[in-house]
Amino acid sequence: MNLYNVTFLTLLVILSLVQNIMALKCWVCCSSADPECGDPFNNSTFQLMNCHRRRLDGTEDPRPATCTKIKQTVDGKWQYIRSCGVKEQFEERTEDTVCKTRNYPGDVIVEYCSCTSRDGCND
Ligand SMILES: *[C@@H]1O[C@H](CO)[C@@H](O)[C@H](O)[C@H]1NC(C)=O
Ligand SMILES: *[C@@H]1O[C@H](CO)[C@@H](O)[C@H](O)[C@H]1NC(C)=O
Numbered sequence: 001m002n003l004y005n006v007t008f009l010t011l012l013v014i015l016s017l018v019q020n021i022m023a024l025k026c027w028v029c030c031s032s033a034d035p036e037c038g039d040p041f042n043n044s045t046f047q048l049m050n051c052h053r054r055r056l057d058g059t060e061d062p063r064p065a066t067c068t069k070i071k072q073t074v075d076g077k078w079q080y081i082r083s084c085g086v087k088e089q090f091e092e093r094t095e096d097t098v099c100k101t102r103n104y105p106g107d108v109i110v111e112y113c114s115c116t117s118r119d120g121c122n123d
Helices: 003-022
Strands: 065-074 077-086 098-104 108-115
Touching: none
Parallel strands: none
Antiparallel strands: 065 077, 065 108, 098 108
């Protein structure tokens, strides 16, 4: 192997390591489309999705991926949305799952949680 090949292989290994660290798999579903997505979550009918962050122009979003779980009232019923998100810069984490609850007029409550600890942590 010449030096070029060695350098190229090293780069590939580094890239794949970075990919493995950055790649997070999350549950992606919505309880209004699929009641199994609600709480308690039954993962048997879902597959973990790889959370690749691509911007609209196709470039990679440098912010780390998170798994998110949104719980909101719609017409007095709880709706669950599990998805991929991005870690916001202002989020100072002390524990893994961070939740924010907001109340809106008309008895609308939105609880937004995000986590990064493991694949499928938004279960
Ligand atoms: C989850 O769903 C599967 C398939 O619908 C069902 O067989 C299983 O009993 C469910 N598990 C729980 C804990 O509800
Ligand atoms: C699905 O749920 C079961 C029971 O809670 C758990 O043991 C299993 O690890 C989960 N599967 C995945 C892929 O997370």
